Amino acid sequence: MSARPGLRTRTLLRAGARALREHWQLFASLYLIQLLASAGAAWIMARILAGAWSHGPLLERAQAGDVPALVFMLRSTPEVFAAMFWVAAGAIAAHGVLSWYLAGGLNAALLTSHRVHVRDRRGAMRRFGAGGAVTFLAYARLALLSLVAWLLIALIAAGGVYLLRARIEHALTAGQLLDALVPALALPAALGWLHMTAAAYARIDLSRRALIPYAPQVRLPAARSLLGAYRLALSHRQPLLHVLLYALWFAAVSALYAGVTVGRPWTGAAGALGLLVLRQAAALLRGAGAFILAGGQVAFTTRPGA
């Protein structure tokens, strides 16, 4: 993978924002898929919950913050909550697998967007669909390699936590816990950050290879792309910084949502509508951040002059 010296982080951000402007319908489609998938899972979970608890007052009391009501529900019907958990876990895992296809399609669309007019929606969709399909298995192999990487990172994290287990166990405040966790998890966090960056650039490299016209029909090299992406990330600070900014954006949006909504009653129809707007706004902002990140990463690898 070739380097692009002199490309500033804010240039990547501008490129990502431009990609979002030009492909807003693609972004909307991806968001809608996520919304429908999560809403479908939530509907199933709500039916399970309602079947057990909608004929009494405990469910609304629990939702209003009554801890005894919540505790009683959890204690007396643990199987209901277990079922809800597995529905959610399954939906999240399924969406994760689907996102290999969606991310592949997005990368393909962004990589080839310079070839066609921005208003050629059908063309964009065809490139999206074909791009996602052709890289799906390669992304799956990359995900398996990532699993190995994450396991190694988890082992290192476990080692750090083990070394400081006494301090962690006896931490009494969030500050004391951070004092103990930061040194324990600094290295694995850094490695995780590095891997996330490398994996993203590896995916772009795989998509780029898949788009080479008349290329031999060979298996897309997931491992080679990943190694190349590690070299890229270790030799340039912009990709790492770019990913860090996205992570901070994600955290900031989530924190802002929590700060605005937690501890307030949000009662009645107005409250429900307000919560709906805030939740979807948070999800949209986070999703937009991911889209802008992808756009910037594609720009980093394809800027003319390479």
Place this chain on the structure above:
Amino acid sequence: MISPPRRTFHCLQRHASTRSGKPAGALALALAGTLALACDPGQPTARPLPVPDSVSPRLSGAPRSPRIASYRIDARLDTEDRTITARQRLRWINRAEHPVEMLPFHLYMNAFKNEQSVFMRESRGGHRTARRGEDGWGWIDVQEVSVDGTPLRLRYPGPDGDETVMEAFLAAPLEPGEAVDVDMRFDVQLPEVFARTGYKGDFFMIGQWFPKLGVLAGAPGSETWHCPPFHANSEFFADFGTYHVSLTVPDTHVVAATGVLIRAVVNQDDTRTLTYRAEDVHDFAWMADPHMKMIQATATTELGDVEVRVYHRPRQEAFARRHLRAGVGAIEAFSRMLVPYPWPIMSIIDPPPEAAGGAGGMEYPTLVTTAGDSLFAPPGIRVPESITIHEVGHNWFQGILASNETEEAWLDEGVNQYVESLVMEELYGAGTGFIDWYGLRSAPLPLFQAGTPPLSSLPIPIASAPHAFPDGGSYAGATYGKTAMALGTLESIVGADALREALRTYARRFQFAHPTGTDLFATLTGSLDQDLSWFLHPAFHEVGAVAYDVRSVHCRKQHEARGVFGRGAERRTVSAQGAPDTGVWACEVLIVNLGRVPAPVDVHIAFADGTTTRQRWQAAGDQRWQRYHLEHTAPVTEVIIDPEGRVLLNDNLGKRAWRRDAAAGPTRRAGARLQHWTQTFMQIVGLL
């Protein structure tokens, strides 16, 4: 006054530099920091000599108790070997109506001597959340027992090798009204703390450490000794008296003890001798630790000001302030509700986290240990406060009202638990006394009710001896939770103000005495001026609880009777046309109590037109069901038994409500929340 110690830290942290700009260097630094931050607080240094307290051992007035057993103890703590060597003189007055020939002593520390002790066999080496350390045995060895220089014959009558009871036989019977001075020398090996007393690292919590006389009590003329072996589920019982205790400790250690400090002397060998005096108490405990700091505040009662002190390690300072506020509030509230706190000082020990499981949550006269300091107890989740208030409350229930914990543990634990819940609500708000955190809220007792196994699953009644319970869980469930919830239910029957007044009468009548459960029930009945045996007996003396259930709800439109009427030629048939539906609904609501305990309760009934009605089911005696016939312009849509949740003994929280139609609103709200969280995790886990 005690000032913070000079402390020398040997952490590498001071030497770690964060000025490197290179990522690799920063990572290496992080690794060094990882190892460095597990640092040693360093060697303790000599603490300033404490200034004696300038207060009398009791707040005001004449002696308050029959001072039957008074102790004078000189003890020396060896912090290296974790041992105590001591001499003791006990002055005991025979208040029985017959002569006494034998004096039994509790040697509680021998419970930790070996696995043959009753305590170890029953506890299997565990107590609450703590477990015995592998080599942390403890014991007490009484070297010599004498009266006027004459050694007494000793016997250890404990079953199967248990040595927690020692009998000393007097040379001559002690006549009624006479006093005897018994001298002893004894050595103590402190255990690693897991059951209230012992050491953990540099921390020493020393309770039940001296030979303590049993209690001679009973009907006049047939008094008997109460001095059983130390059981895992039982606590303590002793007579009131005075304590004059001199403690010799290293000059590096901070000490807190029962009573007031009356003298502090520096010794030649880098030790100091601190002398404490306590009056009208029945126990003496103390703490020694080289790292403790102390903060204090004043509680005001009818008898005067009480100095409340919290001893804590530096890293627990945030929690110490919470414990201090809770301690001050508890003393003032308990004093208002019952009788005024009679001593000038309350010391609250906040053990270090590694010792909290073993030493925390215990009460002694004028000194308690608290616990609950945890990452999972931020301000608003009041576990630390509840423990402090509970333990301070024990200075009334069992400190002043010195019931027999070995036979009727519920009388102090459960009654205290109930009053603690009232104090929590008073200090921290009704409905939010226990939890008030980011929209989550809970009062203390409803959380108990919801979070513990059904009360009907407790195998023996509340009013059982502690050692009769088959396991710690059933002991705790009955003694603490069910008792408190029974009193909470009684409150719903007789009214909160009336019950509080009755408890105040009980406290005034039996302060500095040894009340029994019978005394409590008699006082309640007398003060409330009604026969409550129909409730008190099943609640306290039988297995079971309350279990409300909405059995059935039937509604139909009213009409004149339909069918065939008359005989012979006069027979006629009335059909729906002849007896059309009127606009009135006839409904039948059947509610039952499937539990053993009767309890009057409110029943909320709602109709389809939005109107509601409230009925009162008296449910006294053997009445186990109630049927309501209702005529209304709309059918019944909802029935809730005990809508405010005041009958805390109710096990059947999920069955006490009925709705004709499932509520859609709460389901939609839940669905929206679940959608948001699912989508959030999709965004975290997925690639987009």
